Amino acid sequence: xxxxxxxxRHKITKRGQNVTFRCDPISEHxxxxxxxxxxxxxxxxxxYFQNEAQLEKSRLLSDRFSAERPKGSFSTLExxxxxxxxxxxxxxxxSPKRRYNNEQFFGPGTRLTVL
Amino acid sequence: xxxxxQAQTEISVVEKEDVxxxxxxxxxxxxxxxxxxxxxxxxxxxxxxxxxSFDEQNEISGRYSWNFQKSTSSFNFTITASQVVDSxxxxxxxxxxxxxxxVFGQGTRLTINP
Numbered sequence: 001x002x003x004x005x006x007x008x009r010h011k012i013t014k015r016g017q018n019v020t021f022r023c024d025p026i027s028e029h030x031x032x033x034x035x036x037x038x039x040x041x042x043x044x045x046x047x048y049f050q051n052e053a054q055l056e057k058s059r060l061l062s063d064r065f066s067a068e069r070p071k072g073s074f075s076t077l078e079x080x081x082x083x084x085x086x087x088x089x090x091x092x093x094x095s096p097k098r099r100y101n102n103e104q105f106f107g108p109g110t111r112l113t114v115l
Numbered sequence: 116x117x118x119x120x121q122a123q124t125e126i127s128v129v130e131k132e133d134v135x136x137x138x139x140x141x142x143x144x145x146x147x148x149x150x151x152x153x154x155x156x157x158x159x160x161x162x163x164x165x166x167x168s169f170d171e172q173n174e175i176s177g178r179y180s181w182n183f184q185k186s187t188s189s190f191n192f193t194i195t196a197s198q199v200v201d202s203x204x205x206x207x208x209x210x211x212x213x214x215x216x217x218v219f220g221q222g223t224r225l226t227i228n229p
Contacts, residue, residue, distance in 0.1 A: 031215065033216070033217075035217075040222075041221055041222070042119075042206050042208075042219030042220055042221050044219070045218070048215050048216060055215075056214070089158070095215075100212060100213075101148040101210045101211075103165045104217060105162060106159060106162075107159070108157075109158055
């Protein structure tokens with residue numbers, strides 16, 4: 001049983017560039033989440049999908065951020081016009097729809113550095 | 116709004132000592148769920164336990180035990196006979212019925228010295 005995978009693991013970009021991250025959830029999981037973690041802090045929720053529907057977005061998700069899950073499988077998170085404050089670890093998680101408020105299984109994360 | 120507080124930023128103990136990580140939560144919801152995750156140096160968050168607000172029984176899993184007390188809004192985590200491999204950052208998290216997101220505390224960095 002493979003876990004959640006994320007690609008790339010590391011991304012270095014210059015301020016103002018666009019970046020896109022990919023997340024592949026555990027195959028039978030229909031819920032997918034994105035979080036952001038800055039150094040020394042706990043993860044902060046960004047957005048959540050159930051199948052292909054984006055059901056919740058945090059206020060942290062500014063209009064420069066967009067997430068998609070077009071076929072209810074993998075998801076992408078795009079950041080446009082990156083800023084130095086976007087530097088963080090971006091975590092993806094998935095969970096099954098067996099019951100409410102399941103444990104979420106996390107991927108290894110994508111570490112973004114904006115120069 | 117929900118909030119999780121882990122007041123201990125860093126803890127350092129010698130191997131084989133017992134150690135307790137504190138977690139205090141805030142929510143007005145009557146149905147909620149509490150979690151503990153471990154983040155080793157490799158960075159990937161590892162799920163440890165899920166507990167719902169109606170189940171106040173303490174739980175033991177090997178060297179790990181959890182003490183849930185609604186009266187003090189606490190969900191503390193104890194590692195007995197700690198080992199070097201327990202060194203990691205530990206996060207407590209909360210979610211409420213009807214909202215899937217996890218609200219995390221700031222984490223406690225635990226270092227077990229040989």
